[in-house]
Amino acid sequence: MAPFSLPAPAKLNLFLHINGRRQDGYHLLQTLFVLLDHGDTLDFQPADTLSLRCDNPALPVDDDNLVLRAARLLQQETGHTAGARLHLRKRLPAGGGVGGGSSDAATALWGLNLLWGLDLDVDTLARLGLSLGADVPVFVRGRNAWAEGVGERLQAVELPPLWFLVVDPGVSVSTARIFGDGELTRHTPAITLPASLGAATFEAFLKEGHNDCEAVARRLFPAVDKALDWLQSEAGNARMTGTGACCFAHFADQQDAHNALRHLPEYWTGFVARSTEISPLHEALATLRARQNSGPA
Missing domain, CATH: 3.30.70.890 (GHMP kinase, C-terminal domain)
Structure with a gap:
């Protein structure tokens, strides 16, 4: 498959209410996620081994990075042994609350699902994403959402343009x-x-x-x-x-x-x-799939 790039959009929590705390220490919350048309970009290229580069030297490019952890999780889940050369182009600040790492992980899951021909559905990818972080599923699903529980119970919502x-x-x-x-x-x-x-x-x-x-x-x-x-x-x-x-x-x-x-x-x-109704990631995925299905010109 030819190399391709996918966006990893930012999110905002329009509000964040903490309603309690579970015995395991996780906080119960209610929040409203909105996805934006601004974010990071992740480049995908076929390779024999798995590697990650990043244009921000302050960020790790080993298993401390959620992109590589997402890739290895997919390999473990599917038994897939091929690699990929990944390049993360950062625009979102680390520790900024705009979902940079979680969004990068979701884009890695979707991009490698496509690159490796795994054909995993959105529910499976969201389940895998949840094991990487509570915010990952909202990026996997790609819709503005009302979230409850520890952030894993999502309900898609339509919001006015903002x-x-x-x-x-x-x-x-x-x-x-x-x-x-x-x-x-x-x-x-x-x-x-x-x-x-x-x-x-x-x-x-x-x-x-x-x-x-x-x-x-x-x-x-x-x-x-x-x-x-x-x-x-x-x-x-x-x-x-x-x-x-x-x-x-x-x-x-x-x-x-x-x-x-x-x-x-x-x-x-x-x-x-x-704000976007459908994540820029999902719009880009739809374009790539259409291009694949159309075949050579």
């Missing part, structure tokens, strides 16, 4: 550190997902939500605190995604988001992105 400014305050936040903090709120009452999320309903529903991890991240990471305050002054609806560190605000249109980005302090980085 534009976001995402700000990276330049710090890496450990999920374990946030979830292990003694001051983390763990008893937010459960809420119910509305039957439909039109523009007006969505805005009202979003206002009900918050991120229980935000107070802890503000206290531990002053840069997160400052980024949230700046975004709030620009847009009035600032929120942190996941366990941090990235913060975001949504805007009425692309131009408003870009206007805010132009005012971003130079010591931070940021990007403007649009």
Whole structure:
């Protein structure tokens, strides 16, 4: 098969409520995932052995990287022995709460499923993804989703089109550190997902939500605190995604988001992105399959 590339899109948690804690230590939560048209890229090339390169020298390219772990998991599950030459082109910050590692793993599962001709279905890939991380299945399934449990119970939702400014305050936040903090709120009452999320309903529903991890991240990471305050002054609806560190605000249109980005302090980085109904990964997979099925010109 000829080499190909697939996107690994970012996600935002539009809110994140922690409703309790299981006896095994995992937190019970409710969150609303939205997928963006911005992210990393993973290149796939046939090879006899399995290898990974990354254009970010700070990231590991051994089994500490979820891309390689996803590849080895597929080999173990299927008995497949061929390799692949993988190249990860990073745009998303590590420890940013935008799902970079989890999205990379999901793209690796789908890409190798195609490269190796495994023909595994979405449910199987989502099950494998869950063993790599709680956020991986939402990227595998490729739809905006309402999530409950430890994040594994997903319900696809349709959301109105949204534009976001995402700000990276330049710090890496450990999920374990946030979830292990003694001051983390763990008893937010459960809420119910509305039957439909039109523009007006969505805005009202979003206002009900918050991120229980935000107070802890503000206290531990002053840069997160400052980024949230700046975004709030620009847009009035600032929120942190996941366990941090990235913060975001949504805007009425692309131009408003870009206007805010132009005012971003130079010591931070940021990007403007649009929400998607279907993941860019799944759109790219559909294009590749169509190309394969059409055969030579």
